[in-house]
Amino acid sequence: MRWDFSPELELYQESVRDWLTAExxxxxxxxxxxxxxxxxxxxxxxxxxxxxxxxxxxxxxxGGGLLELAVTAEELGRRAAPSASWIATAxxxxxxxxxxxxxxxxxxxxxxxxxxAHRPPDxxxxxxxxxxxxxxxxxxxxxxAGAAASLVVPASSTxxxxxxxxxxxxxxxxxxxxxxxxxxxxxxxxxxxDVAGTVLPVDAAAELSxxxxxxxxxxxxxxxxxxxxxxxxTVEYSKQREQFGRPIGSFQAVKHTAAEMLVxxxxxxxxxxxxxxxxxxxxxxxxxxAAVAKAQTCAAAAKVADSALTLHGxxxxxxxxxxxxxxxxxxxxxxxxxxxxTWNERVARSLPLLPT
Numbered sequence: 033m034r035w036d037f038s039p040e041l042e043l044y045q046e047s048v049r050d051w052l053t054a055e056x057x058x059x060x061x062x063x064x065x066x067x068x069x070x071x072x073x074x075x076x077x078x079x080x081x082x083x084x085x086x087x088x089x090x091x092x093x094x095g096g097g098l099l100e101l102a103v104t105a106e107e108l109g110r111r112a113a114p115s116a117s118w119i120a121t122a123x124x125x126x127x128x129x130x131x132x133x134x135x136x137x138x139x140x141x142x143x144x145x146x147x148x149a150h151r152p153p154d155x156x157x158x159x160x161x162x163x164x165x166x167x168x169x170x171x172x173x174x175x176x177a178g179a180a181a182s183l184v185v186p187a188s189s190t191x192x193x194x195x196x197x198x199x200x201x202x203x204x205x206x207x208x209x210x211x212x213x214x215x216x217x218x219x220x221x222x223x224x225x226d227v228a229g230t231v232l233p234v235d236a237a238a239e240l241s242x243x244x245x246x247x248x249x250x251x252x253x254x255x256x257x258x259x260x261x262x263x264x265x266t267v268e269y270s271k272q273r274e275q276f277g278r279p280i281g282s283f284q285a286v287k288h289t290a291a292e293m294l295v296x297x298x299x300x301x302x303x304x305x306x307x308x309x310x311x312x313x314x315x316x317x318x319x320x321x322a323a324v325a326k327a328q329t330c331a332a333a334a335k336v337a338d339s340a341l342t343l344h345g346x347x348x349x350x351x352x353x354x355x356x357x358x359x360x361x362x363x364x365x366x367x368x369x370x371x372x373x374t375w376n377e378r379v380a381r382s383l384p385l386l387p388t
Contacts, residue, residue, distance in 0.1 A: 065357075074115065123145055127195070148172050149212075174222045179218070260297055
């Protein structure tokens with residue numbers, strides 16, 4: 033199946049790609065990562081209005097839905113652009129209201145779902161809400177927490193699971209940076225020590241399930257973007273690098289590997305965009321579609337990263353070459369909010385048992 037965009041979505045993709053090409057070229061991305069100042073890009077991204085695309089106008093967004101967010105994620109992945117605040121807010125986007133949306137979409141002050149980046153957002157809660165109304169717990173590797181204005185903390189309580197809105201600057205909240213292999217996405221350890229918050233009047237299980245699907249689709253879309261870029265720079269390099277007096281791109285083994293990378297990219301695009309549309313439209317099997325997108329696309333991106341590194345040879349291992357930016361991003365996408373094995377297990381559980 034081949035996925036084709038509407039003319040409006042094609043125009044949006046071209047526009048955000050052009051803006052990112054101008055504002056987030058490789059040299060600038062390197063500078064942001066070297067100095068740890070990537071959040072300044074996210075502020076510019078928000079001020080230019082791109083961060084509001086895919087969010088309802090009622091919460092300060094520009095309109096659109098998860099399909100537009102997936103396109104944005106794909107383009108951010110293509111540039112290896114800093115995007116922790118953006119993706120954290122996008123994952124928690126259903127919980128935005130007018131007040132939270134104004135902060136998150138206009139100034140890159142993320143609304144962050146405080147879940148461990150190595151687990152799906154709907155995994156069992158790591159915090160608890162006591163009878164005294166205070167939240168306690170420690171959550172490792174929370175994406176975007178360093179720039180969070182507000183945290184939505186999944187917590188267990190005597191009433192069952194709840195979502196508690198907490199001011200990131202509140203007394204008892206400690207946010208400590210946590211290193212990731214990919215420095216274009218930031219994370220932090222969040223410690224909650226007797227923190228006061230507001231229990232949100234929502235179905236916590238349903239909202240976390242939706243957040244998990246959004247996380248799966250958007251991470252897969254980001255991985256798709258990294259795959260596209262790694263394919264592009266690898267093909268270009270194979271035309272320039274010579275061995276035995278010929279460009280290595282003329283060798284059959286190199287052609288076959290590049291063709292396999294292209295097939296992976298094209299297959300992933302259809303999977304990701306179909307899953308985004310399915311979740312957006314509330315299809316009955318949207319959870320399965322999101323799980324397939326996450327498991328298959330992110331695993332494929334990790335494999336493409338290995339192939340790109342192999343075809344580049346020794347230069348691909350150097351800091352000066354741009355390949356490592358996308359290689360690391362793809363590898364982190366493979367485990368971000370759950371590994372392929374975790375999401376494949378969800379797909380397996382959804383399949384009907386065969387008769388004995």
